[in-house]
Amino acid sequence: MEEESIYNLIPKEYVPPPKPKMYKSKYPADAPPTYSTFGLQTTSKILNNMGGDYNNFDGAHKNRSASAHFGKPKGEVKPKPDSFRKKGTGTMVLPEPKNFNYKTQERKPAVPKKDEAPILGLKTEKNFVVANAVEIILKPPKAEATIKDPLKKKNYGQVPGYLEKIKNDIDEEYTTLRQLKEEQQEEEERKKYLMNAEEIAMLKEGLKKKWDAVNKEYQTITHIRKPDTQGLKRKKETCEKELAQIEKDLALLEKPFVFVDTLS
16 A cells, blocks of 8 residues: 655656557468358369368469459450451351262372382473563553443433333223222212202202291290200200201202212
């Protein structure tokens, strides 16, 4: 126990304790775990460090490809304009097989016999360099390709034969359609019936009687300025429509010739 002293009231300076050394494992830091499958995506291995050896091991990432995780370096995957697919470079089409025949012209020559020794010691004194030079010098120049004048062709300015054929086919179709239309009009004309004066007069008289009857009914409700029921309003509208239709029919009967269509 410390003795009481006035000097104990003075704060003492803090002295930090010494920092211990950093811990370092006795095993290598890059050693893979025993029986690990990490880092074997691009290798033929199944498991890593199966023996648990930390002194002699081949490493976990020795055979990994350069672009296994982060892809290829920047700029290596740019498109190449000159490397497009060309005609004939796709799927190869094999030729049809031919029957083998010993008598074909492509057959190789027979093997020489033992007594057919080749002629040896033949030499030539021809100077091929000079001969080729003379041949090139004396060779006539290539003739320029003659350009044919299209205006001097035999069939220039003439109508092609296929156009005449198409024109004739179109004319035949128009003629057929015209005949069908004329026949249809004649059939409609035959089905029309011309009314005589007596029939027209009877129709006019009947329409006038009907007009009087509808008008009489209409006069019973026409004085009502605002119909207060839906029945009166509908009755008034019906009478107005019937009167307008009868007047229209009477105007048609005033024509000099009245035909009746028997189809309707």
